[in-house]
Amino acid sequence: MKRGVKQAQSFASLISEPLREALKKRGIEALFPIQAKTFEDVLSGCDLVGRARTGQGKTLAFVLPILESLVNGPTKASRKTGYGRPPSVLVLLPTRELATQVYDDFKVYGGAMGLNSCCVYGGASYQPQEFALKRGVDVVVGTPGRIKDHIEKGNIDLSLLKFRVLDEADEMLRMGFVEDVELILGKVKDVSKVQTLLFSATLPSWVKQISAKFLKPDKKTIDLVGNEKMKASTNVRHIVLPCSTSAIPQVIPDIIRCYGSGGRTIIFTEKRESANELSGLLPGARALHGEIQQSQREVTLSGFRSGKFLTLVATNVAARGLDINDVQLIIQCEPPNDVEAYIHRSGRTGRAGNSGVAVMLYDPRRSNISKIQRESGVKFEHITAPKAEDIAKAAGVEAAQTITQVSDSVIPAFKSAAEDLLNTSGLSAVELLAKAIAKATGYTEIKSRSLLTSMENHVTLLLESGKPIFSPSFAFSVLRRILPEDKVESVTGMSLTTDGNGAVFDVKKEDVDTFLAAQENAAGVNIEVVKILPSLQEREQQRGRFGGRGRGGFGDRSGGNRFSGGRGGRGGGFSDRRNSSGGFKGRNNGNKW
Template identity: 75%
Template sequence: MHEVECFHKAKRSWAHCTRACAPLPRKQEKISLFSLLHLPWLLFLSFNLTLLPIPKTRITITITITITITASYPNSSQQSQPPDPDCDGVSGKQKMAKKRKASDIEAMPMEEKADHKKKKKKKKPPMPPEPEEDHLPNAVSNFRISDPLRAKLKDKGIQSLFPIQAITFDTVLDGSDLVGRARTGQGKTLAFVLPILESITNGPAKASRKTGYGRTPTVLVLLPTRELACQVHADFDFYGGAMGLSSCCLYGGAPYQAQEVKLKRGVDIVIGTPGRIKDHIERGNIDLSQLKFRVLDEADEMLRMGFVEDVELILGKVENVNKVQTLLFSATLPDWVKHIAAKFLKPDKKTADLVGNTKMKASTNVRHIILPCTGSARSQLIPDIIRCYSSGGRTIIFTETKESASQLAGMLPGARALHGDIQQAQREITLSGFRSGKFMTLVATNVAARGLDINDVQLIIQCEPPRDVEAYIHRSGRTGRAGNTGVAVMLYDPKRSNISKIERESGVKFEHISAPQPDDIAKAVGGKAAEMIVEVSDSVIPAFKAAAEDLLNSSGLSVVELLAKALAKAVGYTEIKQRSLLTSMENYVTLLLEIGRPIFTPSFAYGVLRRFLPEEKVEAVKGLSLTADGNGVVFDVPAEDLDTYLSGQENAANVSLEVLKALPRLQQREQQSRWGRFGDGGGRGNRFSGGRGGGGRNIRFLNDRFSNGGGRGRGNWGGKRW
């Protein structure tokens, strides 16, 4: 009887303990000794045992057994949880952690509590859903692009193709020869990379493509510059690598041996410049017998750089032209490019022309600006142009000579030079640093105009107008690429320029501006300087507060005035110098002279100035030019003598002399070269007479030193000394 009672008591104690400590699992599982040894709570078991049979003696022994066990149910989604004494869904462990955190915060000083609240992360608003790819124009999913290529395009953030890519994709993939023309920066490279890769891996060229060690190339791509060759090779390597294709890049300045080793191992795609490709062909390193594609990219630039003979020799090495597909891409179509297309492309070739007969041949995503500047003022002006128009982005400056590129790069903080005299290895390091943002300004000769394909170049500066219109189109096209916008600033000497020719042939309507003035610079960089100051940690205030108070008390300036000086110093300005609107020279001021009637010649304007100014002041006048309306002249004077010029006009009747705030349109010097030193009426005139022959009172407001008119001998307006 006593044994039974003790047994039932022990059984009830065990059941009560297990119910109080943890809920039973939903799934009936056999709890092994290993599982019991992993329960995270304590069980207290009490047994009351009465020992018999000692008569008349009752000994009660209480045994307390403490077992520490942790339950672990591997591979089970129904894991047991720590006890929840309040039955509110929060475990005791979580509540203890919250209590500790609350006690820690309560123990903080008041200032630290405030900082702790600020550090709490705010919930970010949900991101707007991205547009579905199928709804995008020219979506990648609409084209015969295999999954590996789609994945690579997605890695680059490309969801849809550019117009030139979309128009030419099926044409190339279906096997037709092609002439493609588009403005710079519109994605011509991928227009041939994508369909070529698809064709040789999944299309018509797959069956006949050679594989294995020592295979001959299937694709040959010719480009005008080393830099552009490297960039096109990078695209073939990135996308072709996903298709199991290999490529190599051949250009001058690199060792032959490494290139020969790659060619002997076998490659699918060869990219390079005409000179080095020709050398390898003559050495027997390149076999074009199995060629399926040949591509001429930037064909017009090859003509300009003198690669005509090399290109024709390389293209002529292909014996069976009917088995080769030829693609020609160019931004412009000069006669030689048309000749190449007619000679080496099949008669049924296709044409994709996104420029056509439209007048605007330069990039439409670019703001085209011209600014008058003499050669001596460039180094002073260019830093301010960068401050005002680069928006903190990358800038490329083009010069005509290697020497000027090196000199200008040395004058600009953090700039690097890129030209033909620099070793190829260093050029690649320079370009890599420019792309990665290690420095933001690159000074280059025309060697880099076609070789840079960087989408986030914000500003292009051309130190002088190029010799031909195509060069301007390609230089300005280094910005505004891949749908981005940019600014192209061209400096020109007012005395020697061909601005109207570039406007006429490129379709560009230039925006005429003058050199950045102090107000322009302050607006451009003042905001950035203010942000820099605000971002300084408050911890520096106690260290500098005393010095700031002393400065405020001793300077005699207001807080705003001192802060203005601090902002100027933060961006590198210690003084503001006056700058000419006409020539951009520092310490010069631009004036406008009007006399109430037309001024036909500069000599007449000099005569007016001599009426009320000393001869030495007249000789100090620089850059005198006629306004486009013919009613005045503009010129520069030293800033220190400004009062002398302005006060002198009081001694002359009907003379107006004022300081310009903005430069008016001026007469083009090109007109002078068009008419030369002859009067409008034809024949040769003298300094103040009309030309011989011709006739009529045909007045042109030309910026030369000869009057206009017609008739024999003196013209209608000749001979009269104003």
């Protein structure tokens, strides 16, 4: 729903007074385009296929007209009431989180109209669900597996069903619910008496087959995406940042500080273990993934929505459809395997007309960055890890806000100590204040980062040999001719430039002079410090020296952890952040990232 902006069609003419009042209590006074377009089609009894970008108000596009139809519209006369009544509405969703979210809308808005709803999903006890179903409900919302179980147990009677809804149909395909969904849809004997609504961000072949098989031939289609290339949210700033695996725990706090604007942040990882590790290192963060008990997942989501904590570290379980207000920043620790996953993850910010930032960390040699940009239509903004001055500026704003909130009553007590410090330190008042601000925000030392891998105390160098460099092995052979083997072995992140004439790599800061001097040992060889990262070739990661598991690659996985080689006590380009809300807690327990 769009707040405070009237659409061409009157809000009041579509929605009855009790429902309108319930919407206003949530600050909703106008319809999104897809919501306005679905109303008349649903009330007229048409089957419907709806396609919209994430964040365009898809859920209420079916919740509102269904409720109006049941209470004031064409299905009112035939809807059963009373104890033990079978459901009039069945809604299928791929995950528990999505099911509880949609159930909440039916509970709030349906409750305002005297309708009763229940939510059923795996991981929760059967008994309360069975009790609610046998008592009688108007709306059942749930996941395919648990819905199927209740149908087979005789707890759900579909004989008087008026509406069946498939939401996030493409995601149900991806999660392997094809057989369950088709079984459930096939349980309805007389499809002429049931209205079917299908919503999906994309329309893969299975979704089209379901539409052809289970929806009426005269179904309507509402497509707010169409053939537009830009499928990701237009309100989001899309950023990509090169970062080695080991540097991730150091870089993320500074990304949050520079781009989070003090709002909520969702960080996506590919594996549950990664989510657990990262949430343990970020102060106040919580993890969300499939192996966490459902009750705890609900507590976590409730806390994130209410602002009890501002950083959520999640796997793909949270990527689809979760409607959480004011998510300012999305961070993806690595590119997802497919373009749609990127669109859905980045779509957790920039919702309902708000703006947001989506940052994706990547290995420059991986090939799917260009693919994601090409197929999603986004124009990635290429940046390097936040620089010291950027972090200091953001931290200074935080410190200024904190300092100005301190009562003037403390000045007399500390004024003498401040004067003594100013007189004995040998520093100016501005220099002392700069140090105080740094300490107040948890910074005691600035550490430089490389442009290529974002690793602390590393520098990115460019190698040119006077001839094309076709492979990393050739670049290493050039280095071996002019440098000792131990220095060559210390090189990390070897990548080739797009023009094929050079290679970039990282070395330790203390080794820079050695590498620069070595170019004098071979004619035609040029080595220089990179000021701006050039365009790089993208390569599939491979095993071995230059791949995900070899020495010197981005994915050094010593110890078996997803993020290895990092230091838990560091946050970003600065050290000693024990009191910093933007950095990681120091952990001297030997764990590695």
